[in-house]
Amino acid sequence: ADAQAGRAKATQCQACHGLDGKSKLPEAPHLAGQLEQYLAKALKDYKSGARKDEMMNMMAKPLSDADIANLAAFYSSLKP
């Protein structure tokens, strides 16, 4: 996975999760330093709808598998 590409993609995520992976909203979890595998699974489940959240289902819908892997690599690489 390519954390650099993940960082570019994360410009869409930063409003709630920040580019530092620190939550910017009470509902949004911190992502910095989270398990890469866990982040990828969350995005996969939000994309497939296996995990329901209005905002995240919408955000994850257009993501490719590569986007998901890169975003997971990026956010897990950040210092919590």
Add this chain to the structure above:
Amino acid sequence: ADAQAGRAKATQCQACHGLDGKSKLPEAPHLAGQLEQYLAKALKDYKSGARKDEMMNMMAKPLSDADIANLAAFYSSLKP
């Protein structure tokens, strides 16, 4: 919420999440320092089944609202 009571309750969670909130298994997310509101929502959704995970649905089933609040207070209080 009572983080001390949450710590006692977390003895059931430590195998995967640790009492330090650091993941002990590749599938289990880090919980230390996570948003208290997010942790409570996750447990609530695992308890109700709104969020599906075999292990977590089983673990959350017996939890009371107080248990959920205390666990969320405990894990969010830990240093990530």
